[in-house]
Amino acid sequence: MKITSIETFQGAIPLHTPFKTALRTVTVAETIIVKLTCEDGTVGWGEAPPTHVITGDSLASIQYAIHSIFKPLLIGESLSARERLFEKMEKSIVRNTSAKAAIDMALYDSIAQQANMPLHRFLGGFHESLETDYTVSVNRPEVMAQDARKYINDGFSVLKIKVGKDEIAEDIRRIQAIREEAGSDILIRLDANQGWKAKEAVRAIRKMEDLGLHIELIEQPVKAHDFEGLKTVTKNTETPIMADESVFSPHDAKQILEMGAADLINIKLMKAGGIHQAIKIAKLAHIYGVECMVGSMIETKIGITAAAHFAASQSNVTRYDFDAPLMLTGDLANGGITYNGRVIELGNEAGLGIKAIDERYIVET
Incomplete structure (x- = not known):
C-alpha cells in the first residue's frame, strides 16, 4: 500500500501549571502533528514537540525536515518495504530526531492498521x-x-x-x-x-x-x-x-x-x-x-x-x-x-x- 500524502499541523495546549526542570520551564505544549495518508485511506498519526535544549529541534526545523526532506522521499513508496523506508529516512539527514520520530510513528501506525493489530x-x-x-x-x-x-x-x-x-x-x-x-x-x-x-x-x-x-x-x-x-x-x-x-x-x-x-x-x-x-x-x-x-x-x-x-x-x-x-x-x-x-x-x-x-x-x- 503506497503513501499518497503527508500533512502537518501545529498544535499548542497550555499546561495546568508550569513544568520546571534544571534545563527549562514550559507553560505551553507546542507540537507538530503529522498525518500520513495511504492510497486505501489508512491514516497514520505522529508528533514532534520542539525541545531545543535537549534534541535541538524547533518548530521550524521540524516542519522543514518533514516537508523538504522526508515527504519527497516517502510519497509514492509502499509500506510493505518498511525497512527501506526507515533506512532512507535515517540516511537522508543527520540528527533532527524529533522530526524523524513523528514520521516513524505515522508509518508504524499505518503499518499496524494494515496488519489489523494494535501497535504494541x-x-x-x-x-x-x-x-x-x-x-x-x-x-x-x-x-x-x-x-x-x-x-x-x-x-x-x-x-x-x-x-x-x-x-x-x-x-x-x-x-x-x-x-x-x-x-x-x-x-x-x-x-x-x-x-x-x-x-x-x-x-x-x-x-x-x-x-x-x-x-x-x-x-x-x-x-x-x-x-x-x-x-x-x-x-x-x-x-x-x-x-x-x-x-x-x-x-x-x-x-x-x-x-x-x-x-x-x-x-x-x-x-x-x-x-x-x-x-x-x-x-x-x-x-x-x-x-x-x-x-x-x-x-x-x-x-x-x-x-x-x-x-x-x-x-x-x-x-x-x-x-x-x-x-x-x-x-x-x-x-x-x-x-x-x-x-x-x-x-x-x-x-x-x-x-x-x-x-x-x-x-x-
Missing part, C-alpha cells in the same frame, strides 16, 4: 497496560512536598522528582521534604537533567544514601557528553544510575553499555528518532541485561500513545514516564491510550487507535 501487539505484545509515574517540578522544598502529596492523593505510587537547578544542599532539602510527606511506601526517583558535576553527584548521592532517603534511581546526573563522569557516578554509588540525554542513538547505547557507565537507560522516541531506532536500543540493552525506562518530552497524547505502545512491546522496559498528557489543559487526540489514574490502557484498536485531532488546539500558521 504488532511489535511484540509483552504488556497490555502500564503504570506511569508523575513528575514533581523543581521548586521550593515546601512547594514540592505539597505537590507530591497531591499526586499521591491522586493515586500515583511513583514520583519523579526534578532536581539539579540549584545547590545540591537545596536538592537534598527538597528530597527530605518530599520523603517526609510521602512516607516510605512511595517510590521516589530523581532526575537531575545534567545539573551536577560527577564528583559533586557522588557526594550528593552518598549523602542521600546515608540519610536513608531510599531513592529508586537517579537519572542523568551529569552532562550528556560526559560518559566518563557518568561512569564515575555509577561506579561510586549504590543507587542505580540511569542514562537519559547521554543516549540518543543505538551507537550511544552501545558505548554506554560497553563502558558500564549506567545501570539503566531511558529511551525516548524524540531522542532516538522513533520506534525503529528505539527498538534497537532496547534490544542492545537486553543483551547486556540492562532494564530500560521509556519516557517522553512534554507531548500530547499522540506522541505518548506511540511511546506507550513501544514500551509495552519490550520485555526489558520496566519503567514508564508518561504523565505529560495529564499536565495539559486539553486533549488534542481523539482516541489512543486511556488513563485510569496511574494505569494506562492500550486498547484493542488497530495501530495507535487515534481517529482524529481536535481542531481547537491547532494553530494557524
